[in-house]
Amino acid sequence: MSSASATSVAVPPRSDTSRTPSMMPLLAPAVGVLLIWSIVPLVMTVWFSFKNYNLMDPTVSGWAGIDNYSYLITDPDFWVSLLNTLVLVGSVLVITVVGGTLLAVLFDQNFPGQGVARLLAIAPFFVMPTVAALIWKNLMMHPIYGVLGSVARGLGMTPIDWFADYPMVSVIIIVSWEWLPFALLILLTAVQSLDREQLEAARMDGAGAFAQFFYITLPHLRRAISVVVMIETIFLLTIFAEIFVTTAGGPGNATTNLAFLIYARALLQFDVGGASAGGIVAILLANIVAFFLVRSVARNLEV
């Protein structure tokens, strides 16, 4: 319909428009603002990371050299936060990729109400992080009033005080719940593009369900899995809201990841220099992953 109406519209000839006009006026605004957005704050972070700068204490000033960095790497909290970051990212990746792959194969099958079931399964991805974290912390994991506590009592076990005894596990559960649907959604799309005749041929040749999965489905998913891993890593490296509303990094520093450490340094201790040095570490970490992600996307890009 739209093409019919488009062709029937009388378009007045424009003699003043060149046939190969420059595209710069169209491209420049987007490139310009992105350039500013990506370079100015980055340069400022680098700059601050070499300065003595405290928002509450004007006597702290001047160049710090590499003091912020040397202070950072001798600070045990930093290494704990780095380890926590890696534990969080690693655990969530394993849970969501393994779980997502299995669920993708499951939801690829035909069963009654499959469409509705799939909508239910992907719903958690659309829940805002602060809601997800607080619902889990209170309605699910609260040792007295939470559903999990009641289930434990029903089974004759002692309810677990999740955030006191297993704070990192609790955060991992919440974040995995948010990202499992993402992995499922991406991997399901990939599974559905699998050549059915290939599976049929394998079945004819006597391949069982496991052989089909490991020799056909899984290799087919390799690319999608790597994309899921990279995109999740970018987001998971800077998980913040879930920690902010549940544990505030604690108890102690048990759930302080790099993002929360930087936030605490900057906006709770007002140490701009130290926080910026931490920011640079976060950027470096993300760049390692980003390099592979951009390369992988580039391979598929047709211009």
Next chain:
Amino acid sequence: MKDSAAKRIFITILGWLVALLLAFPIIWMVMTSFKTETDAISTPPLFVWHPTVASYAEVQERANYFSFALNSILISVGGSLLALAFSVPAAYAMAFHPTPRTRSTLLWMLSTKMLPPVGVLVPIYLLFSSLNILDTRGGLIIVYALMNLPIVVWMLFTFFKEVPREILEAGRMDGAGVWNEMRYLLMPLTLPGIASTGLLSLILCWNEAFWSLNLTSSAAAPLTTFIASFSSPEGLFFAKLSAASTIAVAPILIFGWLSQRQLVRGMTFGAVK
């Protein structure tokens, strides 16, 4: 035959079990929102109770819920429209008039998305503070537009690439200039793609909780920040938390369900088809 029937029943049960388990916290949240505070913390949990909408009314009374909701709407819509305003021309230029540099421009845009927000928290916070735009809707709109710009450009680019070249050629034969081509040929053809890109951007803005928590406190605070205020330990109001959360999540959940296909495309930069 027998085997496949058993398998089918097994898969049906398993599929539904998994789906209900994953959705359970959301279902339970909605159920709790219709309870009184006493019913909400009853042990064992109540599956049958006398439903009430009292919590919804109380949320509004206590915290002026609608001002937060309005902030969420204005900031998400504003951020998405601003991102589209910058992206549509750029994606048009790259999709229909590619140059040797287009490929690297696209990849560079993608790479800017890889900059972790926490890495630039300090300068953005200080800039906002010195410009006096901390806790303003305008400030957050700018951040959200820039944050989503690469994803929006990429999604539009992939949609624009699908427009058949023949139609554009025909338009050019008839002497349509760039602007007429855009107005009469491209807009009608690409509007669905632009709409679903805007929808994805809306979802991402609505649920964003790093910048909103750090750059807003009250005046411009969207729902993500409002819900975070329930984290204080003295206020264990399960029913009110659930009611506030339910209204915060409901519209975006529906949008999300409608746009799941586009979401895959947008969030993977076209790497998964």
